[in-house]
Amino acid sequence: MTKRWISTTPTRRSVLQGIAGAGALVAAGVTPRFVQAQSSAPLKLGFQLHRTGIGASYGRWYERTASAALKVLNEAGGINGRPVEIVFEDDGTDPKRGAEVVEKLTTQAGCDLIFGTLFSHVVMGSAPRAGELRVPYLVCSEGHHVASGALNRWALQPGITDVKSQVQAMAPWVTANLGKKVTMVFPDYAFGHDHRDFFTAAVAAQGGEVIKHIAIPPTETSFTRYLPQIPTETEVLYHVMVGPAVLTFVKELGEFYGSGARPEIFGFIDSLEAVDIASPGLEFLDGTHFWEGHPRYKQQDASEHEAFYRAAVGVDDSGASVSDGKDIATYAHMFSAWETLFVIKAAMEAAGYQGPADRQKVVEAIEAMTGFDEGREHPQGAKTFNGKTHQAFGHQSISRVEGGRLLRVHQTAIEDGLYPDEVDYTTQSF
């Protein structure tokens, strides 16, 4: 028989000693006076920002918009009574860097979730990492990649309508008012391919035809050489360009057509985001049409919420910065950063979010949403939200250039942009 040096059962003496010790601690006031039900530490939201690289002009305004929204949010009591911080991290508008930024924001900065990404190639590069890290990833990119099912359950787009819905909603107006033979000019990557595929299909559904696709590499700086490919029988030239060379593209288009005959021109405002429409060389745009997610020039019937939003972000009625009239906003897109932040607030409050362990609940809370009313939190307008496809659907504007200003001539209904579900993320595992 071995001698037991350590007793496994407490002796009466040791229990008494323990009680006495604990009593002494309580008497000395070592234990906290009260235990909070929840942490009051700030919530940290990561923002994947295109501060440099080809998306820089968007990045500058997304940062301003998100910061303005954050100020409004915190002044109204934050989320669940907790203050909120946004950690901005530059991804260089680069997909590889994008994945690293998701990692950094999640594991190093300790962010509760990540939002704000615009460029679709960065979304495509980053979303898989967000899925692996099991962190909600709320994009503001317009790309159809969320609703197409290409991403994962952690990726959502509650702040802006996707391209498929946008072009489907507008195609009837374009074919009815501008023409049925369309030539498309678009950037040769995911975002441009969405335009190519869905607008072509939408035009065909209206009895029109896209007679030529002209794909342009996203890093291109000279465009004249592509323009002769536009067939002469083209009735509508549809253009959507992105990146630092957009102004060059539109200018060269003007030079190419000059004073000669030209087709009707319908462009996505992406081709002119952050660019003054009154720039020299753009006079030919007068009378052409643009899609706008959110009208850059304040329209006559603008709501009070729209006015509040403009003032909060610091944008004047012409869509320029109030402090620098030459600094034109990326107004048609940046509302998505604002609205996404308020979706996050609603979701975190509905989920009773405490900390990273509740990340899954946030995704489930957003999936349970069905739409958003127009208001300060959604100044662009009302939207419906499809929890299965993780995609929001809103109104689109078609504006006409008149005297160097954009005037809205048509607004689509939300129903115009609806299409059958292509994925049900809620059936996927987390």
Added chain:
Amino acid sequence: MDFGPFLLLALMEGLVTAAVLALTASGLSLVFGIMRVVNVAHGAFFMLGAVLAWFVAEWLPGPPALAFAAALVFCPLVVGAIAAIADMAVLKRLNYEPEATIVATIGLLYILEQAALSLFGPDARPVEAPFSFRLQLPWFGYSGYKLAVVVAAALVLLGVWLILKHSRAGLLMRATQEDRDTARAFGINVDRVYAGVFAMGAGLAAIAAVLIVPISQAHYLMGGDPLLLSFIVVIIGGLGSLRGTLVAALLIGLSDGVISTFFAPTLAKIIATLVVALVLVFRPQGLFGKRAA
């Protein structure tokens, strides 16, 4: 569009590309020919020229033509001065060893790019052309300024040729190129020649950039393509041969214009790179280069 006007447009576009390319590549070729330095920062000097042109246009009041003329004089001088300082402070201290200078100029490229990012910002910014004359042909319109770029580039290249062939500075450069040590033995200040050549190479890139910036805007990452194309041109033309550089620039520029107009710009780049590979295999010294002894 019919074939005739289509080809005309392709050739005009090609000519503009060729003119700017010839200027940029001749700077690269000059630096390699005389100093045996592979200047990876050449594209950054190009970008610097464009960015400075924007600052000049922004700060100088008056008509755009005046600001543009000022930029055309001021930018190459400033960029040349920066290059000369880089030469004396960095390259000279590395004794112009080929491997070391490549790494050093890569570093220089990053420094210049990040400096532009910090001081100029990440946006593309337009510079107004000195005149807005537009050529209206029956089939399409064309920017008169683009044609002026071709003429201006030709004049600058003529000037470079005159300097190299008929000036004392050119004589010193050619002597240094022929044999550095003998030149030194004859009392030529080789260090000064090198600094001057490096400045001139960068200055040529800056002139090309000032000419192109009213067409394609200033952006801190704009140096990548010109650098790549310049290397292609210089390798095909023969490193160090100005004549070869000119011929190759015309060849690449025009074929780029025609192929990218009729087919796709990516195909033009693929073919240009393929030509480089073939030249390296079958005629490593380039079309006009001298075979290494």
